[in-house]
Amino acid sequence: MLMKDFLANQAREAKDAARIMAGVTTEMKNAALMAMADAILARQDEIIAVNAEDVKAALEKGTRKNMIDRLTLNPARIESMAEGLHQTAALPDPIGHEDFHVTRPNGLKIRRVRVPFGVVGIIYEARPNVTVDAVALCIKSSNACLLRGGSEAIRTNKVLTDILIEAATSKGIPEHAIEFVAITDRDAVVAMCRLRKLVDVIIPRGGAGLITRVVEHATVPVIETGTGVCHIYVDKAANFDIALPVTLTAKISRPSVCNAMETLLVHKDIAADFLPKISKLMIENKVELRGDELSRKICPEMEIATEEDWATEYSDLILSVKVVNSLEDAIAHINKYNTEHSDAIITDDKDAAEKFQKLVDAAAVYVNTSTRFTDGFEFGFGAEIGISTQKLHARGPMGLEALTTMKYLVEGYGQTR
Amino acid sequence: MLMKDFLANQAREAKDAARIMAGVTTEMKNAALMAMADAILARQDEIIAVNAEDVKAALEKGTRKNMIDRLTLNPARIESMAEGLHQTAALPDPIGHEDFHVTRPNGLKIRRVRVPFGVVGIIYEARPNVTVDAVALCIKSSNACLLRGGSEAIRTNKVLTDILIEAATSKGIPEHAIEFVAITDRDAVVAMCRLRKLVDVIIPRGGAGLITRVVEHATVPVIETGTGVCHIYVDKAANFDIALPVTLTAKISRPSVCNAMETLLVHKDIAADFLPKISKLMIENKVELRGDELSRKICPEMEIATEEDWATEYSDLILSVKVVNSLEDAIAHINKYNTEHSDAIITDDKDAAEKFQKLVDAAAVYVNTSTRFTDGFEFGFGAEIGISTQKLHARGPMGLEALTTMKYLVEGYGQTR
Numbered sequence: 001m002l003m004k005d006f007l008a009n010q011a012r013e014a015k016d017a018a019r020i021m022a023g024v025t026t027e028m029k030n031a032a033l034m035a036m037a038d039a040i041l042a043r044q045d046e047i048i049a050v051n052a053e054d055v056k057a058a059l060e061k062g063t064r065k066n067m068i069d070r071l072t073l074n075p076a077r078i079e080s081m082a083e084g085l086h087q088t089a090a091l092p093d094p095i096g097h098e099d100f101h102v103t104r105p106n107g108l109k110i111r112r113v114r115v116p117f118g119v120v121g122i123i124y125e126a127r128p129n130v131t132v133d134a135v136a137l138c139i140k141s142s143n144a145c146l147l148r149g150g151s152e153a154i155r156t157n158k159v160l161t162d163i164l165i166e167a168a169t170s171k172g173i174p175e176h177a178i179e180f181v182a183i184t185d186r187d188a189v190v191a192m193c194r195l196r197k198l199v200d201v202i203i204p205r206g207g208a209g210l211i212t213r214v215v216e217h218a219t220v221p222v223i224e225t226g227t228g229v230c231h232i233y234v235d236k237a238a239n240f241d242i243a244l245p246v247t248l249t250a251k252i253s254r255p256s257v258c259n260a261m262e263t264l265l266v267h268k269d270i271a272a273d274f275l276p277k278i279s280k281l282m283i284e285n286k287v288e289l290r291g292d293e294l295s296r297k298i299c300p301e302m303e304i305a306t307e308e309d310w311a312t313e314y315s316d317l318i319l320s321v322k323v324v325n326s327l328e329d330a331i332a333h334i335n336k337y338n339t340e341h342s343d344a345i346i347t348d349d350k351d352a353a354e355k356f357q358k359l360v361d362a363a364a365v366y367v368n369t370s371t372r373f374t375d376g377f378e379f380g381f382g383a384e385i386g387i388s389t390q391k392l393h394a395r396g397p398m399g400l401e402a403l404t405t406m407k408y409l410v411e412g413y414g415q416t417r
Numbered sequence: 418m419l420m421k422d423f424l425a426n427q428a429r430e431a432k433d434a435a436r437i438m439a440g441v442t443t444e445m446k447n448a449a450l451m452a453m454a455d456a457i458l459a460r461q462d463e464i465i466a467v468n469a470e471d472v473k474a475a476l477e478k479g480t481r482k483n484m485i486d487r488l489t490l491n492p493a494r495i496e497s498m499a500e501g502l503h504q505t506a507a508l509p510d511p512i513g514h515e516d517f518h519v520t521r522p523n524g525l526k527i528r529r530v531r532v533p534f535g536v537v538g539i540i541y542e543a544r545p546n547v548t549v550d551a552v553a554l555c556i557k558s559s560n561a562c563l564l565r566g567g568s569e570a571i572r573t574n575k576v577l578t579d580i581l582i583e584a585a586t587s588k589g590i591p592e593h594a595i596e597f598v599a600i601t602d603r604d605a606v607v608a609m610c611r612l613r614k615l616v617d618v619i620i621p622r623g624g625a626g627l628i629t630r631v632v633e634h635a636t637v638p639v640i641e642t643g644t645g646v647c648h649i650y651v652d653k654a655a656n657f658d659i660a661l662p663v664t665l666t667a668k669i670s671r672p673s674v675c676n677a678m679e680t681l682l683v684h685k686d687i688a689a690d691f692l693p694k695i696s697k698l699m700i701e702n703k704v705e706l707r708g709d710e711l712s713r714k715i716c717p718e719m720e721i722a723t724e725e726d727w728a729t730e731y732s733d734l735i736l737s738v739k740v741v742n743s744l745e746d747a748i749a750h751i752n753k754y755n756t757e758h759s760d761a762i763i764t765d766d767k768d769a770a771e772k773f774q775k776l777v778d779a780a781a782v783y784v785n786t787s788t789r790f791t792d793g794f795e796f797g798f799g800a801e802i803g804i805s806t807q808k809l810h811a812r813g814p815m816g817l818e819a820l821t822t823m824k825y826l827v828e829g830y831g832q833t834r
Contacts, residue, residue, distance in 0.1 A: 372833075
């Protein structure tokens with residue numbers, strides 16, 4: 001069978017399962033999530049043994065160290081997966097919630113309720129925990145899922161999904177509600193994005209390369225996630241007691257994540273005072289600084305920032321720095337170079353803060369705190385399937401509700417038009 | 418200049434205007450809408466004269482009669498455009514509305530507010546009234562718009578947008594908030610759908626061919642609209658006093674629109690009684706009937722329905738008819754062939770109605786009334802930019818809110834992570 005047809009068959013089975021999922025109860029879903037948690041804990045030795053084969057193969061291929069780290073499972077990580085399943089079970093059910101109703105002059109009763117998408121396609125990279133997270137969130141939102149993880153983790157993902165399916169079906173969830181795409185061929189990603197009418201939405205989770213590939217080829221609607229060129233602007237009215245720790249930690253606490261700061265903008269009136277202080281702190285913490293001309297006049301220890309730097313998500317201990325003439329210049333720079341993810345202003349000037357929040361075009365705009373808070377758990381959503389950097393459907397951290405759509409239910413008695 | 422670069426320049430100007438639009442007040446927007454209405458009324462002779470050139474050119478090209486009708490303007494139609502502008506001015510401003518807020522344990526105050534998309538690209542066909550509608554809705558929702566109408570209406574659309582821009586700028590709206598793409602080259606549609614970072618969303622309004630072309634090539638997020646293969650299922654517990662007028666009017670009142678019924682499903686237990694009655698009414702109203710085998714046993718006057726018929730949006734006085742064995746069979750047929758637009762059940766059985774509404778996968782699911790009500794005005798939204806047949810962002814009739822996205826505004830004082 002052709003790869004494309006094989007995938008379409010899998011999606012068709014998921015679609016049939018999705019029709020059944022539209023009718024499952026909250027109790028069934030929660031029981032399935034708890035059974036899945038029990039199963040991965042009970043069978044952790046088996047999971048770890050299979051995972052070791054993936055890790056061995058990756059090492060033999062000379063895979064980078066941080067990728068190996070993401071791939072590797074141990075009892076603590078399996079415990080954390082099980083904990084995630086428990087947490088998802090404890091969340092309120094997003095399905096069936098009525099968010100709008102009206103009775104029209106002609107007597108029609110119109111209600112709008114949250115319903116599942118149907119089949120959610122998730123395309124991700126090496127981390128096996130994404131498999132468990134994605135299944136948990138899709139099942140809790142009554143969706144079927146079609147999962148395509150990175151080829152490095154294929155054995156681990158296969159054993160995980162087998163265990164999850166067995167546990168879920170024991171509580172009445174249809175078998176094909178969880179479909180794992182075991183095709184390592186990269187063309188499978190493209191084929192999956194084009195399964196119109198079978199897959200309802202595609203969520204790519206990974207680097208810019210994966211996202212671009214999906215967006216370029218998809219005919220199924222896509223929710224783009226993840227890339228973050230995040231800015232912090234230190235205004236002339238900034239309190240340095242806030243500006244220094246916020247900017248420092250926004251860079252160093254976890255430089256590999258999408259909500260870390262990549263560019264620091266500083267108002268010219270305070271640059272001579274602020275820049276040497278932050279430069280010293282950053283360098284002490286092994287951050288490489290790349291400044292524009294004005295920054296380098298004050299801090300000659302900085303490397304030269306090029307045009308390319310302003311648009312780069314380093315995901316590393318590197319920071320670009322620029323001195324700006326005004327709040328307006330800061331906003332213009334951000335709107336030119338950001339990825340509409342998260343940007344912040346540090347200021348005690350309420351008007352400046354308000355203008356910044358109004359005019360900066362991003363999913364989350366912060367005042368006097370760090371872009372690092374753009375995260376489903378930090379926002380109190382209790383779960384996160386990703387951070388949307390597009391404006392359709394969901395923007396910013398996506399919780400369970402982002403995995404639902406709505407439906408109008410209209411009742412009449414003989415009205416015609 | 419290359420067509421692609423020319424388009425990108427237009428979009429860049431629109432994007433700059435969108436930054437300014439993010440700060441305009443409700444009063445400015447409403448004043449602009451009223452000024453636009455005044456202007457098109459005051460200059461209707463000019464508009465009609467230019468429109469006559471488009472109509473003449475279309476006639477010379479041998480354009481179909483119904484297309485000519487859609488293209489032609491007269492004082493009544495211009496009056497109706499002005500009325501649409503007034504109505505949009507009277508609607509509540511969707512921007513700035515706060516729909517979620519929370520204070521987190523660490524003191525972060527998180528608010529979610531409605532904001533404009535930025536630049537909305539609208540690709541449509543011959544009807545010049547879409548130009549005015551689209552401008553009205555985009556301005557009211559603080560978006561800039563990039564409009565690409567059908568080539569048949571190019572002179573009319575050009576004069577209309579010139580007049581609208583002049584009126585809007587007189588009230589402080591930035592000039593480039595309304596950008597009309599005067600390139601008739603069909604490749605302009607493809608180029609426009611690929612202006613990532615310049616255009617925030619693309620809404621195609623038109624036939625299946627246009628929509629497919631946009632979906633196939635777009636890298637900008639798309640809201641699909643319009644195609645409707647709508648079903649009415651007459652259950653065994655149907656009241657014929659409702660079933661007969663609802664199904665008749667759903668087919669004949671305006672067969673060309675997307676919410677008209679295309680397929681009638683009838684439960685086998687009542688088929689021998691119901692089908693002859695509805696067949697007679699339909700034939701009296703010049704509807705061509707195409708039935709499956711069981712329908713044709715009861716009503717031999719029907720033509721033979723083929724597999725293709727079940728998936729066809731006739732947009733004409735043609736109806737496909739099928740006898741089904743059960744409610745479940747009706748639901749399965751609908752989920753296989755519908756375009757997730759609108760479907761209805763006629764029944765006095767509450768359980769059957771509930772099951773149908775739960776399991777049919779469509780934007781609007783009706784009980785005892787007609788699919789023809791899927792319409793922004795009928796739902797009380799006061800305006801409509803189209804009917805979404807996808808599940809992302811908006812589903813069903815899209816009012817002003819569908820032209821907005823949201824933004825998280827987060828305030829702290831020195832919190833780090």
